[in-house]
Amino acid sequence: xxxxxxxxxxxxxxxxxxxxxxxxxxxxxxxxxxxxxxxxxxxxxxxxxxxxxxxxxxxxxxxxxxxxxxxxxxxxxxxxxxxxxxxxxxxxxxxxxxxxxxxxxxxxxxxxxxx
Amino acid sequence: xxxxxxxxxxxxxxxxxxxxxxxxxxxxxxxxxxxxxxxxxxxxxxxxxxxxxxxxxxxxxxxxxxxxxxxxxxxxxxxxxxxxxxxxxxxxxxxxxxxxxxxxxxxxxxx
Numbered sequence: 232x233x234x235x236x237x238x239x240x241x242x243x244x245x246x247x248x249x250x251x252x253x254x255x256x257x258x259x260x261x262x263x264x265x266x267x268x269x270x271x272x273x274x275x276x277x278x279x280x281x282x283x284x285x286x287x288x289x290x291x292x293x294x295x296x297x298x299x300x301x302x303x304x305x306x307x308x309x310x311x312x313x314x315x316x317x318x319x320x321x322x323x324x325x326x327x328x329x330x331x332x333x334x335x336x337x338x339x340x341x342x343x344x345x346x
Numbered sequence: 347x348x349x350x351x352x353x354x355x356x357x358x359x360x361x362x363x364x365x366x367x368x369x370x371x372x373x374x375x376x377x378x379x380x381x382x383x384x385x386x387x388x389x390x391x392x393x394x395x396x397x398x399x400x401x402x403x404x405x406x407x408x409x410x411x412x413x414x415x416x417x418x419x420x421x422x423x424x425x426x427x428x429x430x431x432x433x434x435x436x437x438x439x440x441x442x443x444x445x446x447x448x449x450x451x452x453x454x455x456x457x
Contacts, residue, residue, distance in 0.1 A: 266447075273350070273433065273447035274390070289444065321389055335445065337389035 232257050235338035237322050243344045244312040252307040252341050254322030262325045263305040264289075264335065265297065267318040274321065280305055281327070312345045319343070349373060349446045352434050356452035359424055367419040367451050369434030376446075379410055381419045382433040384450065390433055393419075424455045 238253045256263065261282050266274040266289075276289030280299040294316060296308040305324075309316060322338040352369045359365055367381075379396040394401065396408040396417055407420040417434055431450040438444035 264445075271449065273449045274445075275447075276444060279444070334392045337391065339389055 234258065235322055235324055235336050237320075237338035237341050239341060240339065241342045243346060244309075245346060246312060246314065248312050249308070249310050250312070250343075252309075252320055252322075252343075254305045254307065254338060255303050256305075256322075256324040256336070256338075257303065258324060258326070258336065259302065260324035260326045260336075261302070262327050263299065264323040264325075265295070265305070265307045266321045266323065267291065267316075268321060268340075269318050277307065277320075309343075314345050317343060317345045349438075350434055350436055350448040352432075352448040353451045354449075356454060358454045358456060360456055361424060361426060363424050363455070365421045365424055365428075365453060367421075367432050367434070367453075369417040369419075369448055371415050371417070371434075371436045371446070373436070373438060373446075374412075374415060376436040376438065378437040379417050380435040380445075381406075381408055381417075382435055382447075384431045384433055386430075390447075393432070421453075424453075426455050426457065429453055429455045 235256045264279040265277040268274045275291045278297040280286045283302050286297050299305050320341045323335045325335040350371050381393040382390040383393045384390040396410045398410050400409045405422045409418045431452045433450045434448040435445050438446050
């Protein structure tokens with residue numbers, strides 16, 4: 232199993248550009264998440280999904296969009312990049328069953344700089 | 347009050363030292379508690395879950411006090427490889443899938 236994979240690893244954007252951060256998991260997890268981590272700060276939840284076709288906002292959703300057309304993929308879209316979106320973005324996945332949530336597994340992260 | 351607060355650190359300790367990390371959380375409805383470890387420029391990885399009865403995994407011991415809304419992590423006989431940032435994480439209470447992360451406490455173990 233590759234676990235959770237993210238692409239790209241690094242990206243520099245100009246203000247106003249758009250991009251999609253890709254996230255794929257091969258563990259058949261039903262839940263997937265997007266977090267951002269600013270320097271010296273804790274992770275903040277952007278969006279999450281409880282299954283294909285279902286997404287919901289987290290703590291800091293403004294400026295982002297997501298979709299979940301398959302169990303495996305959970306891309307994050309930035310439409311109009313702003314310097315405030317400079318951060319490290321982590322995708323994560325987990326399995327929620329009747330016993331609650333199993334461990335969240337994180338991807339290696341995407342380092343995004345907006346200039 | 348911040349949702350999850352941790353010691354600001356950093357902690358600089360010699361090999362073999364015992365280190366204690368403290369964490370408090372504000373939401374009394376939180377149900378699950380974790381310690382994650384994050385190496386420099388890497389993703390967080392689960393170190394251990396934290397249970398009311400306390401749990402131990404080798405040199406690591408985690409404790410939970412629900413009444414005080416307090417979580418702790420103790421590392422005994424610290425190794426150079428323990429150098430990392432330790433994140434206290436709690437569920438947001440009521441919302442499935444919402445983990446609240448503390449800012450983390452950085453640990454440097456020196457020879």
